[in-house]
Amino acid sequence: MRTKNLEDFCTWLEQTPLSESIQQNLWVVPAIQTVHILSIAALFVSVVLINLRLMNLSQTDQSIAYVFTRFGKIVWWSLPLLLLSGGLLIVGEPARSLANDVFQFKMLLLVSVILVTVLLQKRLATDDKYWESTERRQMTARILAIISMSCWVSIICAGRWIAYTYT
Numbered sequence: 001m002r003t004k005n006l007e008d009f010c011t012w013l014e015q016t017p018l019s020e021s022i023q024q025n026l027w028v029v030p031a032i033q034t035v036h037i038l039s040i041a042a043l044f045v046s047v048v049l050i051n052l053r054l055m056n057l058s059q060t061d062q063s064i065a066y067v068f069t070r071f072g073k074i075v076w077w078s079l080p081l082l083l084l085s086g087g088l089l090i091v092g093e094p095a096r097s098l099a100n101d102v103f104q105f106k107m108l109l110l111v112s113v114i115l116v117t118v119l120l121q122k123r124l125a126t127d128d129k130y131w132e133s134t135e136r137r138q139m140t141a142r143i144l145a146i147i148s149m150s151c152w153v154s155i156i157c158a159g160r161w162i163a164y165t166y167t
């Protein structure tokens with residue numbers, strides 16, 4: 001989706017002093033991209049471990065609540081870093097992402113998967129055996145884990161794809 005207001009906003013943003021300094025210092029974008037990629041690595045390893053446990057495919061000697069508490073922290077610490085590094089990449093070249101359908105799709109997926117993660121974690125906050133207590137809940141946890149994995153993989157693909165859909 002590309003509206004006139006969005007284009008005007010991008011034009012304004014790329015003329016701000018912060019955007020100009022990102023554009024002029026050639027080392028800044030690769031440095032920010034490195035932070036973005038390292039944060040993706042930390043986040044993705046953690047979501048894989050959480051989701052494998054939800055699917056009963058690993059760490060079955062440990063409770064879902066334990067695995068969620070241990071690796072969930074890394075997820076919630078990585079996200080602000082991704083937001084900050086991603087935000088700076090946007091400031092450096094606003095139209096490249098803000099007006100790009102793939103970027104917008106990536107953000108939609110991100111909001112959706114955050115909601116799924118919050119839902120999973122909220123249930124554990126009131127009852128740490130919640131996702132293990134009945135067969136129906138175990139099945140729901142498995143389905144949510146598959147949805148979550150699909151969203152994270154799609155977010156990574158979309159992130160990489162932005163560069164090839166910029167016109």
Ligand code: HEM
Pocket residue numbers: 033036037040043044079082083084085086087089090096097110152155156157158159160161162163
């Ligand atoms: C939290 C908000 C986020 C924002 C605002 C954001 C923004 C961006 C931006 C602007 C780019 C540069 C795209 C380009 O110009 O080619 C990018 C790249 C990328 N993003 Fe994000 N991102 C966010 C979160 C994430 C998350 C959660 C993931 C995956 C788990 C992710 C995966 C990627 C990947 C794989 C790239 C390509 C990196 C490269 O090829 O150098 N992003 N992101």
